[in-house]
Amino acid sequence: MNTSSNSASILEAASSNVQVTRKGLPVNIFSSPADIVFSHTEYQSHKAVPFITVKQLGHGSFGVVDSVQMSCHPTGSLFARKIVRLRNMDRKRLLPIIQQEIEVLRRLKHKHIVQIVSTYETTSIPRQFGILVLPAGDEDLSHFLDRIEESNFPxxxxxxxxxxxxxxxxxxAYIHEESIRHKDIKPSNIILKNDQVFLADFGSAHQFSSDLMSTTEGYAAGITRMYSAPEVLEQEPRGRPADIYSLGCVFAEMAVVMNSRRIDEFHEYRSEPDPNDPQKTTLLYAVTAHKIERWFRELGDTWMASLLADMLRTDPKNRPAAKDLLLAIEMHRGVVKCDCSGTVDIS
Incomplete structure (x- = not known):
């Protein structure tokens, strides 16, 4: 188990972009997400936790999310922190879920996926488990889309x-190659830093194996119903295609704004009577997806209409794989290869 001082030195190094030595190896924490050294610490009290909150960012699947800095280095870089409160009766149940998220994030090394830096647990009541990741985004995709509308689509x-x-x-495509499903892709789980985008919040992420045919059954706690695939809502077996469906929902909202239209107008167009309560309307994509292709064809964006029709197919077996989507985007827009730098500035 790491000491409190050791954890602080690791994070302070990240915050000030300096060299530290751990187990005899010099590491520049900020040189690349792949170089970040993970640490875990236990603190006897909440006051001993060496972070100060800069901004509340919202609520994740299992806790509060805020932006923090090292209390000993308040002008340093920001970290995103998820705090999970662990009541004694829930600790045994929640810890495996938390540890699963940590193991998922530690495995992933991609320039558009947040990188876990450190975790900690407080032993005083109420017990808390903290997860710190880089970068702390400027905003999420949902807020970005709203801001573009207000700015008249620059x-x-x-x-x-x-x-x-x-x-x-x-x-x-990368997480699927790594045998990981995200399970909760939505605009608020996509964060932005400067002009770069990051897939975040793997609180519902789940590892799958080939011998299980990359599927699970039952209803997943913590998912967002609006962006969920039909098979998820129906508690049927689901796999990687469920991520593709959710990504298609996100792409639809991005494409609405790309066509200089407003998302609330799009939602009004595709709203449907709720199958469970005809007196109400629903915006679940699983119910209204059949209207989306027509919306974009009427706008003249036939390529996007076709792409979304494929991503939002009801039968998961008929949805394209992420690697095939990459090829489709390249063929349509030219060799778009992501021009984000190989070493992402997450300061």
Whole structure:
């Protein structure tokens, strides 16, 4: 088990972009996400935790998310922190879920996926488990789309969206190659730092194996129903195609803005009577996806209409793999290869 001082030195090094030595190996924490050294620490009290909150970022699947800095280096870089409260009765149940998220994130090394830096647990009541990742985004994709609408669809930001569709597809293709499913892809789980995009919040991520045919059954706690594939809502076996469906929902909202249209207008167009309560309407993509292709064809964006029709197919076996989506984007837009630098600036 690491000591508190050791954990602080690792994170302070990240915050100030200096060299540290751990187990005899000099490491520049900020040189690349692949070079980040993971650490775990136990603190006897909440006051001993060496971080100060800069901004509340919201609520994740199992806890609060905020932006923090080292208390001993308040002008240093920001970290995103997820805090999970562990009541004694829940600790045994929640810890495996938390540890699963950590193991998933530690395995992933991609320039468009957040990188876990450190974890800690407090032993005083109420017990807390903290997970720190880089980067702490400037905003999430949902807020970015709202801001573009308010700014009358500036060309530069529209260009970012076109690039980010490729970047996000690359990230999803990577996690699928690593035998990982995200399980909760949605705009608020996609964060932005400067002009770069990162897939975040693997709180519902789940490893799968080939002998299980890359599927699970039952209803997944913590998922977002609006962006869920039909098989997820129906508690049927699901695998990688469920991620493709959710990504297609995100792409649809990005493409609405790319076509200088407003998302609330899009939602109004595709709303349907709720199958469970005809007196109400629903925006679940699994219910309204059949309207999306027509929306984009009427706008004249026939390529996007066809792409989304493929990604949002009801039968998961008929959805394209992420690697095939990359090829489709390249063929349509030219060799778009993600032009984000190999070493991402996450300071």
């Amino acid at each position: 060309d530069r930001e529209i260009g970012y969206l076109r690039k980010w569709q490729y970047c996000l597809t690359s990230a999803v």
